[in-house]
Amino acid sequence: MELADIAIKFGLIIIIFLISLVVAMYSTYAERKIAAFFQDRVGPNRAGPFGILQPLADGAKMFMKEEIIPTNATPFLFIVGPSLAILTACIGSAVIPWGQNLVIGGRTIPLQVTDINVGILYIFGVVSLGVYGVMIGGWASNNKYSLLGAIRAASQNISYEISMGLSIIALLMVTGTLSLGEIAQQQHGWHWNVLYQPVGFLLFMICAFAETNRTPFDLPECETELVGGYHTEYSSMKLGFYLFAEYINMFISSAVMATLYWGGYNYPGMDWVTAHTGPAIGPLIGTAVFFAKIFLFIFFFMWVRWTIPRFRYDQLMDLGWKVLIPLAIANIVVTGIVITFFS
Amino acid sequence: MESLSNKKKQIVVKPLNFWERAYLPAIVQGLSITMSHFFRKPVTIQYPEQKREFSENYRGLHSLKRDENGAERCTACGLCALSCPAEAITMTAAERQKGEEHLYREEKYAAVYEINMLRCIFCGLCEEACPKEAIYLDGDIIPSDYLRKDFIYGKDKLVEPPLNQ
């Protein structure tokens, strides 16, 4: 690998990192604004025009607040919890293909940090690791509400990981590869996987809601029962990290859903567009389309949050074990039959 | 027994049918409802800049009135303080000196007149008790502040501005 390649890779990593942070930051703003619109309100509009500086004000507030570590907490693990949460949220973006290869001045620049051949499993592993941040933080707080929140997070994530894995298996039977780069390439034009795997997509999306602890599955931080859930004892930027990690997770899972099922950077008529704009601009348009899909998913996350009330805990477990898993297994069987007899 | 209002309705809990149990149609319905609100005009009134119109009998900040010559009507009789159920009003009376006739209408006036806005319940009894029609609760909403002492409003904030200014 040349020095220039390494420099490009490094730059790409930093850009992706910054983009995910900025998107997460403005997701908080978007969430408040969208919630306001759904409730016939205006939303934050004081900091800057249309309240556009609100995330900066919130961030400054988080940094300025007093750091509190409870007396009976385990100090080291209390700090490790939020750090782990945001770390696992950030490293998921490494395998997502953000666009086709750019060709600038004869040099090909891949818009994917690394295309490991177990990309999906990597995402899956990172997601399953994400629960440790919540669990460690909840346990280290030494508070019954935090502990209950942590336990809920653990059991919920484990339960929904199974049906998530099963829905991915059906997808893998269609694509025949584990690499996210190849999956994105296969969906060239309009051959999006959602056309072949609608049930799989539905299952995956429901599980993504559960894995990111979003409403209607936000029982780990259920305010009505558990005060604040696992982050009851947290304050200042440590709380900020937990909240931020949730939004980064939302961004990454939107990106994964767009890549796996909704064609990633592909859109109908992309060949024509690339032929007319050249190999440097064409892929960037694809990337823009990809981001548009991501933002649509983020909007959907928020739309659902401000529509559907929270599940009760037994309903959550019932849904996960008695509905989603049998449905996912049936989906695998049907997919297998269709592949065997019709192709 | 015959119901008096005929509004009684017997609720029958039916078992959910398949589509109701599938839960997804209900979710789609809910999503469409929220989406219809998304494009609705917000009902917010952005308070300090925009104000909702007060009703005619709204009781806000007190004002001590002046008569048609610009002299203060209050004669420090103390009836308002007496009638106040929250004991928010205090005053100190003083005698009018020579040459102050254009300032105070009666021979006695309130040298100090204070209302504690944290105690006041805006009931309007002071307004009713006043024999001189000197106090009215016709002002605005009390603005917020940081210190308790700043909520004790003296004559500087309560008395109407002079007429010819």
Place this chain on the structure above:
Amino acid sequence: MSTFYFIAFLSIFFSILVISAKNPVHSILYLILTFFTFTIHYILMNAQFLAIVNFIVYMGAILVLFLYTLMLINLNKESEPVKPFMVKIAAVFGGGILAVALVSSLKSLGVSDPVVLKNPELGLVKNLGKVLFNEFLLPFEVSSVLLLSAMVGAVLLATKDPKEPKATI
């Protein structure tokens, strides 16, 4: 090679911490770190699939459940039973015998040549899949049926008996 020794040192270090940590939750956390170093070992051996499966299944699922159980049962120092003196002696004695057996069995082993993989790409998903679905098809399928039946069994255990009266909401 130095990476291997460093990671191997870390695995042994963390596994010693697992058994020496006073607090059971801490020892689970050390166990997670130990498994993480195992994942790195797999990556060093170019076995990407095994690495990621170790990552998902052990770190992401099984140890979460361990942690979950330990958090629930809330082991404190106060609730730790005081072991009688004889038990301690017996434990030391048993451990000593185990150590002797290990050392003697290690001595009888000859030092083998460093293992060199014939096919360094063996650990990649494609090659692994080919091996599993050609040479070892039957055991693979049987074990998958076993796992599936275990999962279905778990779901069946969780579903209520329809004859039982339903709980009123």
